[in-house]
Amino acid sequence: MAHIIDDVDTIPRKLSFVSSSAEDQIAVGAKVGNMIVDNHTSLSDIVLPLNNNSDDQSFRFSINKIYKNLLILSLAFALLFTAYAGISTLQSTLNTKNNVGINALIVTNVLVIFSSIFLTSISMDIFGLKWSIVLAEVGYILFIVANIRPLPSLMYISAAFVGLAAAPLWTAQATYLSQIARLYAQAKHQMTDVVVSLFFGIFFACVGTSAIWGNLISYFVLNQSNYPQKLNCGVYFDPQAAVNHLHAVY
Structure with a gap:
């Protein structure tokens, strides 16, 4: 015995x-x-109860870290797509010369198909989840910066980066979010499916607001003040009156 x-x-x-x-x-x-x-x-x-103070501290630390990672990931995507979604919806309006804007979007969407098939698993195996997200976001930032001076070569190259980065970005995001949700469910002794759904709901609620902020910024930047002009048009147009009116306004 x-x-x-x-x-x-x-x-x-x-x-x-x-x-x-x-x-x-x-x-x-x-x-x-x-x-x-x-x-x-x-x-x-x-089986003895777990009342160790060090265990409680590590438990609180892990929960706080999960909260922090969820918040940072959600805000990073919201800020990124505030800029990207806003500028991409204006491509057919701003970059109309030689259809550069439309062609850039075509390049992006064609390469998204390629990256979805061939690059998702490779990128995460090589770089891991966190760095796959970071490097993919750099590709989006290059496209946003290229629109400051929309040369055809810069637009097409940066659009290609976006297409290659899109699938690894969203795949790594979904995997990372699912992992921290499962860790949270384990720590809190809650149902995994419920916590995963909650985390994805919080994430996409933050990302969904990017359409609001992007369109608001576009509105205030592109909105022009109205200057009413009382001029005769057509056969009654008086060039000298138009010149005098411009001098009066400016």
């Missing part, structure tokens, strides 16, 4: 660590399965 008592004393210490290794968990499971328990022994006697 001595080895049984030793096992009973050893198991609670191993079970009291939240971050125990897989080997420890397997060893504990084997001992519980092979242990002879008499009438005076129950699971409540074996």
Whole structure:
């Protein structure tokens, strides 16, 4: 019976660590399965409650880190697509010379198909989730900056970067968001499906506001004040009166 008592004393210490290794968990499971328990022994006697202050601190730290990552990811995408969605919807209006704007969007959408098939798994295997998101956002930023001076070569190259980055960006985002949601569900002992749905809802609620901010910025930037002009038109047009009116206004 001595080895049984030793096992009973050893198991609670191993079970009291939240971050125990897989080997420890397997060893504990084997001992519980092979242990002879008499009438005076129950699971409540074996498994001790977790009241360690260090465990509580690490638990709070992990939850706070999950909150922070969710907030940063949501705000980063909202800011990025405030700029990108706003500028991309104006391509047919601003960059009309030689259809540069429309052609750039065509290049982007064609390469999105390519990146969706060939680049999603490769990019995440090489760079990981976080750096796949960061590098893909750089591709979008290049397209936004290229619109400051929309030369055809710059527009087409930056549009190609967006097309190649789009699929890895959204795939890495979805995977990362799903992972932190599952960690949160484990820590809070909640249903995983419910938490994943909640996290995705918060994320897309933030990203959805980018259409509002982008269109508001476009409105205030492109809106021109009205200067009513009382001039005769057609056969009654007087050039000298028009010149005098311009001098009066300016």
